[in-house]
Amino acid sequence: MNKSFVIGSVIGGIIVTVGGAFAGYREFQAAHEARVVSVKALTKTIKTPRQECHDEQVTHTKPVKDTHRLVGTGVGAALGGLLGSQFGGGNGKVLTTVAGVAAGGYAGNKVQQKVQQGDTYTTPEQRCTTVYDSREVPAGYDVVYVIKGDQRHVHMDHDPGSHIPVKDGHIVMEPS
Secondary structure, X not given: OXXXXXXXXXXXXXXXXXXXXXXXXXXHHHHHEEEEEEEEEEXXXXXXXXXXXXXXXXXXXXXXXXXXOHHHHHHHXXXXXXXXXXXXXXXXXXXXXXXXXXXXXXXXHHHHHHHHHHOEEEEEEEEXXXXXXXXEXXXXXXXXXXEOOEEEEEEEXXXXXXXXXXXXXXXXXXXX
């Protein structure tokens, strides 16, 4: 035999063997890995409540001691009667005195009412509301992959990279 023929045959045999081994390895690898098509990181919003407080000045009306306003009515009636008695004569004087007592009593009652409503004091009071702090936290990954020509979808807790290991025809979810 020709030496060139033997060398060519050996080299050809090596190339065929390497090519077959490579193709076999790719087929073996394809049976043990799924190819990742896309990975989308997911997040979720966590809301944490907290109290937010501030002091506010609140106006209060002081408690009333004379709820019927007798002092104002009495003082007003006395002053009105005194003033009414200064006018008229005879029965007219009595009439103006009675009218002065009535008008003075009413006016004194209303004056005391206004004074009581204006008798106020302020105190600081704490007002609180619940507010929420928001933050985004990782919530896993939506992964689209291809195994044996079928495109599939899975939710994973980690980014699998470009391939997902396969064992017994099913993807392996745990990171390696």
